Amino acid sequence: MRRWGLTVPLPGVPLAAHRDLVRALPDLGWTDLWTAETAGADAFTPLALAAEWAPDLRLGTAIAPVQTRGPGLLAMSAATLAELAPGRFALGIGASSPVIVEQWNAVPFDRPYARVRDTLRFLRRAFAGEKVDERYETFAVRRFRLERPPARPPRVLLAALRPGMLRLAAREADGAITNWLGAADVPKVRAELGAGVELVARIFVCPTEDVELARKVGRSLVAAYLTVPAYAAFHEWLGRGPALRAMREAWAAGDRRAAAAAVPDEVVDDLVVHGSPDRCRDRVREYVAAGVDTPVIMLVPTGPGQVDQVGAVHALSPDGAATRWPSPA
Template identity: 30%
Template structure:
């Protein structure tokens, strides 16, 4: 099992200790570092800033939102980062949800699958640099033309253009964040990797089936199926007390189940529903939307936390790793303070001393109590 480090969302400012943790992750052999964006910090700038202080670790956007930039602007940012980092960029993309897309970016959300397909195709054309980029649309026509349904008029002066910069890697990896069945299949069809969220090994057969549907349609010019990556962001918390460790994860689950997305359109909650937690999700969402966040957090079952995270004593985590290793997952993207990264690496990769991991687990427990 490979391992990467996710810096997570910013709050009032940059995550405290992020650079220290990133440099520690590189020193400890973590393969990649990932940033996030929603409607605050962007995904590319931190990678350029922090990436300049590293030499080897890959730099992934986890995720850059489609509606935040046109496809050509995203391709420009990715190829620029790839040049500056010496070929270390991974472009993670995702459609986000209607609340953010329409409420923050002022863009229409319908037909996310069709938009994603067009978007990735244009990005690949920019990176290939074989010819001036054109696209028929309807979502991202190049040159611009008003949609048949009406829209701002065109001057008629637009012309197909080719990037002035030669991309360092025409095959720069593109991963897609996806949660629904059709979106997961699309990732296997057109991308180089899949970024799942709230993944559980208990649903592995289901997700493997969606991936197989996409692989059956995959263009042979893309990377072979055997090189397709599945990089899942999850909490790995070595901690002497399972319930105390679960308490560190419950707020995130409550937020995504209860407060992310509209009540009638919450893709994160749909994933948990399919795991068999429909009643629990109803309760969490009801409490969260009523403003009772503490009660919503407390309503997250420990069993649910243990499905989508690895928590508790190092021996317990290592025992539970087998199910993850036998799943479609190829890389775990973990979070944690710099001092815990060695213990997390040792537990996840099955290397190092369990005694050290136990000591780090106790340190983790003390740090969360203070």
């Protein structure tokens, strides 16, 4: 099945206002809805609504951090979604970042790889209805059993950027979720993950045909994200270290404006899809051709006078007929 995913909630659109759009998505060719969890909506509530609004869509978290909830609570939240959307829910988990875990949630960001691995192993047993009484390397669980284990356990996917986590996803999970990469980077990621394992990729789409505006927005995003240690290491591995060195140096010196200005246009063009709706669809399909199984579009706001977000979703439908972006809402 050809998959075509959307990240929700849409920027600037109230959660309740998504109902009519979500209901329309299957008829427009969309197959998946995925959430992110940073400082906006949590990962699970929008999907609980979508489970009722559009019972044909696959739903997924991309991602729920493993350290901001206890293991039992994470299992309960996922089991609830699996009950609401039997066979249609995928739980994406990951390490997240020191900012989100430590600075925003007051939890030590400790041994992220081991914590993801241990959480995955705990979840497998919990979803099977077992009583879990075990000391893992990074936490201990005493006599926990889900009261409502899902009849159809959710697929569990791991947020993975570099070889270690990609190989863990291949060995023990049902797939991997990656982020902030270009279509040309996909074969390197796929080579570590291996064939036959689902690869989900969030793809940032800036809905404008104004190249300079798209690059301005993209430079700010790249500077904010690719200075996070995990993403910095990811792009060193992908070979962008030299191209991003000036950006990292300016960011480390506290000059955010200079950091954004130092991001080369070619890096923005690699990592942020922009152009007409037809061009954006073609760019997303390049990711699929390179080895992504599930492309998940993340609409990037362009600022004042931006295109109508709901209209942009229609324009980006896999078989959409629009050739230009809709007028501002």
